[in-house]
Amino acid sequence: MSLRRSSDPDWSAKILAECIGEELPPCQAACPLDIRVREKLRFMKTGRMDEALAVVLERCPFPGILGRICAHPCETACTRGSLGGPIAIAGLKRYLADLFPDAVFQVAPGPARPQGVAVVGGGPAGLMAAYELRRLGYWVALFEAENALGGALRRYIPPYRLPREVLDRELAILDKLGVEVFLGTRLGREVHLEELRRDFAAVFLALGAHKSLNLGVAGEHLPEVRAGLDFLSLANSGAPLEVGPRVAVIGGGNAAVDVARTALRTGGRQVTLVCLETLDEMPAFPQKISEAQREGVQILHRWGVKAIVGATRVTGLELKAVTRVFDGQGRFAPAYDDDTVKTLEVDAVLVAIGQRSELGPWAGALASGSRSLRVDPVTLETGLSEVFAGGDMVTGPRTAVEAFAAGRRAALAIDAYLQGQPLPEVLPPLASRGTGLIPDINGAVPEPRTDMDHLPVKARMDKPEAEVEMGFTAEQALAEAERCLSCVCSKCVTNCTFLQNYVRHYPFTEKEMMRLLRERGAEEPLIPYSCHFCGLCQAVCPKDLHAGEACLDFRQRLVDSGKGPLPPHKGIQNYVKWGTSPYFTLTRPDPATGKARWVFFPGCSLPGYSPHLVKAAYAYLREKLTDVGIILNCCGAPSHLTGEAAVFEGVLSRVASDLERLGGPELIAACTHCLHTLKDFRPGLRVRSIYEVMAEKGLPEAGRALEPGVFNIHDACGARGMPQIHDAVRRLVTDMGHGLEEMPHSREATICCGAGGMVEAVNAPLAQKMQDFRLSEANRDLITYCATCRARFRAAGRPAAHLLELLFNPRWRQALDAPPSGSLKRWWNRWRLKSNFSKNFKGKTKRGITRISKDYATMRFKRNSWGEFIASKITRDLNSIQIP
Structure with a gap:
């Protein structure tokens, strides 16, 4: 039972301010593209696959690409993680994209705008910016230094992870939308920044980060030592490529794992991954690591490179033991025991320890040091009017999904700038963020994650470009979608027939009830007078909120205005x-x-x-x-x-x-x-x-x-x-x-x-x-x-x-x-x-009592x-x- 005191707050205002029911589910909050994952999976559970894909396409026009290569922070945040493993959100996105391969083309440019926008860089950030700007109706010119679009997607991701037919198919949306593409056009060489500023209303720079970091050790000059990114770029281009039979790959991230697996496919018979981290500390995805090991990649944990051995060619790798990778604050700060060493006999060394952007003279005053551009963190504007920048060249190397998100954010910021309007109240995120939602998972039981079938190892080596992950079948996709807990906080509604009677829209929250009370409570007094005042809503609410108190407040207002009681x-x-x-x-x-x-x-x-x-x-x-x-x-x-x-x-x-x-x-x-x-x-x-x-x-x-x-x-x-x-x-x-x-x-x-x-x-x-x-x-x-x-x-x-x-x-x-x-x-x-x-x-009565x-x-x-x-x-x- 709930009874209101004069000191109580305005409960409808309190609920509107504090109710967490409309907070984002953890998966969506973690997604840099803000994809409504929960809604996608709700459609999939009921077999409405086309509607599920439509939810993805609201934010992501490249579902087949991201369904294969996304870092899927959504899965890391998934509430199911401790109950059988996270939902295979990326794999389900891929399933939808493969099921309806032409759905991405069901989009048209917006009403024509008079301005034109130049996008420099055909990687994830530039691709997304060009797509969104064209959908808004701008004429868009996309300049790419290479001879094909894709940037890091094409240059560094092997085809066994991202088939080129999928990449080409989905990037064709830009041509359908009418984006004008200029290939083989490098900024500072074929086209210049001042020229773009003169000819376009706005410029978005998205050149990526393509310069590999060096080890800084003796022997790194030897010809058999290559940058891992250069090796992947050459391998992915289809050019003839040979590596020695014994290959060492330096690094512990996803790029290093890709380099090692590609080395196996290009002649390496013994490939060893040397990394500073333990298995648990490695930044590479666990599944990618296990697949590399299945294919034959050996991993040496907790070793760093002391020197590359060889006079005129590589003959070995001198290693030193690692005593620490991160300091007490969790910062990357490796420490070594120089007295504990060993030598690994190798014929080639591929270095994949990271990369940075490489700015040319065109950057000038825009540069923040020599490695990145300085931009407004909200609008992505640079110090030059009409010039915006985003992606890896601003943030340093990040994931593809974060680069896509930067392109989308830049497009909306450019649109607001060109229209002379304030920025949208909520710009799309650049990365994962938190959520106040406390999902109601009482009664949830562990259910094992659905495993995706993989190509047998022998078949992979026989056909090096064959896609390893074979995708979900229809039955597997449905089973995996049904594991979703549909994270919501709506205990108040699920436990109350009054709220159920008036709250009609997913995810069913007290906030909707409060909006209804404020909009219609005075004219439809039956609404506040239909609450039972039992207090169960407050008892089950993690924020201790009480819809009944708000209804009582409205009842008292109705009495004060002469409209109550009824x-x-x-x-x-x-x-x-x-x-x-x-x-x-x-x-x-x-x-x-x-x-x-x-x-x-x-x-x-x-x-x-x-x-x-x-x-x-x-x-x-x-x-x-x-x-x-x-x-x-x-x-x-x-x-x-x-x-x-x-x-x-x-x-x-x-x-x-x-x-x-x-x-x-x-x-x-x-x-x-x-x-x-x-x-x-x-x-x-x-x-x-x-x-x-x-x-x-x-x-x-x-x-x-x-x-x-x-x-x-x-x-x-x-x-x-x-x-x-x-x-x-x-x-x-x-x-x-x-x-x-x-x-x-x-x-x-x-x-x-x-x-x-x-x-x-x-x-x-x-x-x-x-x-x-x-x-x-x-x-x-x-x-x-x-x-x-x-x-x-x-x-x-x-x-x-x-x-x-x-x-x-x-x-x-x-x-x-x-x-x-x-x-x-x-x-x-x-x-x-x-x-x-x-x-x-x-x-027997006391005096004074009647x-x-x-x-x-x-x-x-x-x-x-x-x-x-x-x-x-x-x-x-x-x-x-x-x-x-």
């Missing part, structure tokens, strides 16, 4: 009006002593449904404690829940005043909703539950079960946040000798019975849904400790008993099936209970029948009263 709430208003009148209320100290160290507060529902239990419980308390008074009244919660703050405060103040007149005793509540209300709104009062007292003092004499049963316990919403009550109730049931079976939603996660929030009065179908949700989990007879919950379950035809029946009524089995009292009978019960207590207390037994109305109760009293005193008001 007409169907009239019965509830009458219920509070009459239920707190002298006809049904009473405040008395202990009848034997005239004192009150404790006071029993049964609430308003239990006296109406089961007055005999009120009497029995009060007798028990007087037996176990001394000086126990009683207050028959309502805590005012119904008025609070309809938004009538003034009425609620009046009722609550009278209860507090009565307690004060009794000397400030500790209140013992039978109703957890009353307990919650008093704790929240009168925190200075001493209050506790009768079930805590009974668990401490022991069972009543008739409490031990002669015929033990097995029950489901339905926890009252009012006990949420009170684990001591949950424990006490269960202890009482088991002490009686009964067995328990917990329902999935219990204790803190209990579900409303359907009566909460006064919803029944205005939205009975929704209340019925909530009730059905609760009862769907019950497979035993029910025990409740809320009189209203018990009555609702019995009205639904389910056997249910109040806990006090089991404790005080030897015929509790009959109570399981007893129908709930009707409305008029409940009023009769309350009046008779008050009347009986008034007789018992006659002459003796209702002498009240005029009470005397009429005695003289006339109940029906006559209704006709003469309460008339039609009473007939419209709805008891919560």
